Amino acid sequence: MTQRNWRQDMPTADAYWMNKVLYEVHHLASHLERYRADPDAYMNDTPLPAPLKAAIRDNDIGAMYLAGVNPYLLRAHCLGLGIPEPVFLQSLRRVAQAPADGGTHG
Amino acid sequence: MAELVGVWAASHTPVMLNFPQAIPDADRELIFGAFRSLGDELRRADPQTVIVVSDDHVHNFFLNNFPAFCVGAAASYPTPVEHWLKADKRTLQGDGEFGAHLLATALHNGFDPSFSMELTLDHGVLTPLQLAGLAGSVRVVPLLINCVQPPLPTMARALQWGCVVRQAVASYEGCERVAILATGGISHDIATPRMGQVNEAFDREFLRLLAAGDDDALVRYATEHVNEAGNGAEEIRTWLLAHGASAGARFEPIYYKAVSNWYTGIGLGRWPVKARS
Numbered sequence: 236m237t238q239r240n241w242r243q244d245m246p247t248a249d250a251y252w253m254n255k256v257l258y259e260v261h262h263l264a265s266h267l268e269r270y271r272a273d274p275d276a277y278m279n280d281t282p283l284p285a286p287l288k289a290a291i292r293d294n295d296i297g298a299m300y301l302a303g304v305n306p307y308l309l310r311a312h313c314l315g316l317g318i319p320e321p322v323f324l325q326s327l328r329r330v331a332q333a334p335a336d337g338g339t340h341g
Numbered sequence: 342m343a344e345l346v347g348v349w350a351a352s353h354t355p356v357m358l359n360f361p362q363a364i365p366d367a368d369r370e371l372i373f374g375a376f377r378s379l380g381d382e383l384r385r386a387d388p389q390t391v392i393v394v395s396d397d398h399v400h401n402f403f404l405n406n407f408p409a410f411c412v413g414a415a416a417s418y419p420t421p422v423e424h425w426l427k428a429d430k431r432t433l434q435g436d437g438e439f440g441a442h443l444l445a446t447a448l449h450n451g452f453d454p455s456f457s458m459e460l461t462l463d464h465g466v467l468t469p470l471q472l473a474g475l476a477g478s479v480r481v482v483p484l485l486i487n488c489v490q491p492p493l494p495t496m497a498r499a500l501q502w503g504c505v506v507r508q509a510v511a512s513y514e515g516c517e518r519v520a521i522l523a524t525g526g527i528s529h530d531i532a533t534p535r536m537g538q539v540n541e542a543f544d545r546e547f548l549r550l551l552a553a554g555d556d557d558a559l560v561r562y563a564t565e566h567v568n569e570a571g572n573g574a575e576e577i578r579t580w581l582l583a584h585g586a587s588a589g590a591r592f593e594p595i596y597y598k599a600v601s602n603w604y605t606g607i608g609l610g611r612w613p614v615k616a617r618s
Contacts, residue, residue, distance in 0.1 A: 306532035331534035
């Protein structure tokens, strides 16, 4: 076990925007449908670097975790999109040995 | 003046409702039985209002405005807020008057919570109430602690909050009997590489300390070891608040098991704040 509960003591600006995408997809009317229809278009105006948008679009759970996405938003995103539990867990397990900082996506 | 007729705590996880079959039938029956037993105890105490101490899992609160402590002061609460939670939509009756009294008591004593009159409650409140057979049959006052998005309030502050809640009950003239149900924890990880690992040793020591009568040791242990127990274990703040409200009563466990396929240490228990008949 790592000995720390949180990736970030305070969300970075990038983590904030990733969190905002995940939050709005699951809380604002019709956003889930819009997101499912075209995630790239949904995030078109979101000020995030391309690799982080790709992590969201590709359901790269591990990369989102490394980028500091709030774990409850990440978990809810998995349940809300119907990502199978084994896929979700395996993606997280794969980053267990990753360096403490820095994403692996892209 | 109202009387505090009972204080209970129980773990919660949406998995109990979404994936109940993920654990062996025998375990699930014991756990659901423990929740029903908690519900029976609470009903026998006959509270008119139940303060449900929980956390909002980034549904009502987001990074635009995230309170450390929020008192619910609404007349009713729709639930669940999660579109993916396998639970029927319902409305829980609130107690806005007690909520307002709790808020005023807290502010008067130097605590600075936010308040809300439009919470849509999540699985943290709903799951234990539903499994205990209490959803819809008790009035609730949510008291939500930020356990989910750093920076978090301290463990010590959660314990101190318990004293304020106790004082609010004792000074309330609007009803006669109030109970507390704290929900969350114990050891678990949400969406981290160690999700599914449960730190049973942490849980058992935490439960032991709740019964040991040394609040300084309890808070110190919670503060120093929570990072070994997982981000979900940050929810032990709700247990500490219940403990603080119990004014020295020793915690009594009802059930505990480390349930890795539900990703969580499932614990339930009570503080005997009143001589039980």
